[in-house]
Amino acid sequence: MKKILLLLTLAICSWSVLHAQDDTFKKYRENAAGKLKKAENDTTNRLWKKGATLSLTVNQGSLTNWAAGGDKFSLSIAGAFSGFANYRKDRHRWDNTMELAYGYVNTTSLGGRKSDDRIDLTSKYGYQIGKSLYASALMNLRTQMANGYLYTDTSDIFVSKFFAPAYLILSPGLDYIPNDEFSLFVSPITARWVFVLDDSLANVGSYGVDTGKHVNTEYGAYLTANWNKKVTENIVFKSRLDLFSNYKHNPKNIDVYWTNMLTMKVNKYLSANVSLDMIYDDDIRVFENKNTGVLGPRLQIKQVIGVGFTAVF
Template structure:
């Protein structure tokens, strides 16, 4: 009995000591809003800082430009002992091409300038031009759908140098007449219609409203009446009817035509280093739709190196106002061409 009482007292004593320890631990706990440090809390001030952001003046350039210019040459030489036949010759040509394109939303402007000039000199003959062209085409279009646009264009065509006719007289190469010169003829063509352009390689214009002005501003080419010819060339055999050149009547220097026009352009890389560029133009005067004028220009360029090209040019023209036959020319040349951008 005494042992049990002693054991009970021991348990009660341990319980009391435990409770006392817990009370002391609770006193040591810090309340959430208490300040442990004896120093007073300092006030913190925050300032708004505006970071320096570099000003990026980014602008969209809607223009694209391409330029190509170069020189071509052909040469043949035979010494005095050569028995296979042949004539010494040298041909040199210069060309310049530039295209600018402005495209923004559905609006597009394209300007193309194509300049070519070349001369050939054969032994015992005069130097004669074998290429001569000024071509400047400007077109504004507004896209109506994915492939169709409404367009208007202005085109100028002429040549740089005087063109002559030649004949051998008394064994000598001699000029017998003048057939062309700068602005003789010169053409201005204004066109309004629809353009079909399924890709950047091909386009087709249908100029339902087209006007073309033909000018002859050189008196050497100007068509003459019978009386004017007699006064100008009193030593020559007189003509029996008034002259007409490039569709312009005698005594005049200007003519205006209203026509329907078709223009097709192709610029395609048919192989890695082989480009085909062609332009076909049909001009049908509304006064004689059954006899339209045609012109086809084809250029095949093979790129040998970054600067050296081999170029094959072909031109086919039919215009009854100039001559009632098909005109054709072809040239093959090795040249140095520089293109921008590289």
């Protein structure tokens, strides 16, 4: 009987020890798996950095028996979306941005018309070959959403719409990125396509396409510089300059596309924005010289000041 009790006691003790060891190893395995899963998530988060900014500005005014004069009613609405998704791993970097903007203004004297309209998509891949130098390839598409008109004192002239024009750039080159604020991309061999997918505009050779055609292919040199500067905790300045020289036609007449935005944050959801855009394209010859009456290219300038809702994701 004593032998049986002794054997039972030894069996119970052995089982307890083994069970305790199994629980211990199980906890070790669970902790190790949790740490591994967390490490994988952390790595994924480090590879991609994504974000967006959404802003909406509304201004309204009305006048009743106002001796100084002015429009009885005015309403302006402007919305903008800016999103990015950037990838980093070892020597690889892939930057993607989307810029959308649309504005509308209505007054009793002028009626309704748009004040802003922009679609701008950019994707750039780079492989690091030096301390701040990348061998890169860039794609950029720029067009608009709605019909556009050139307003005169007596008429409204239809001049643009979605994909009329649209500019598509494919460009291999070198990208100089000394820090997170500045980048300079240069390419001596760039292909640019100008699309005018509207018969009425294509038939008069708008935006440099041959009369009756919808696409014009250009080859030239391309440069784009981007500067994002955090001036203070609540003030950010963004600037982008694009230059393109067409080797096939008037290479000295360089196309310029320059956008600037100063954002001043008031609180979490309120901000003030000041923007200045400048465009020069020698192929856009719709502006009339008042002295000579001759149509030709002009420096296009758009300046906007607004205060409104802003959400950052």
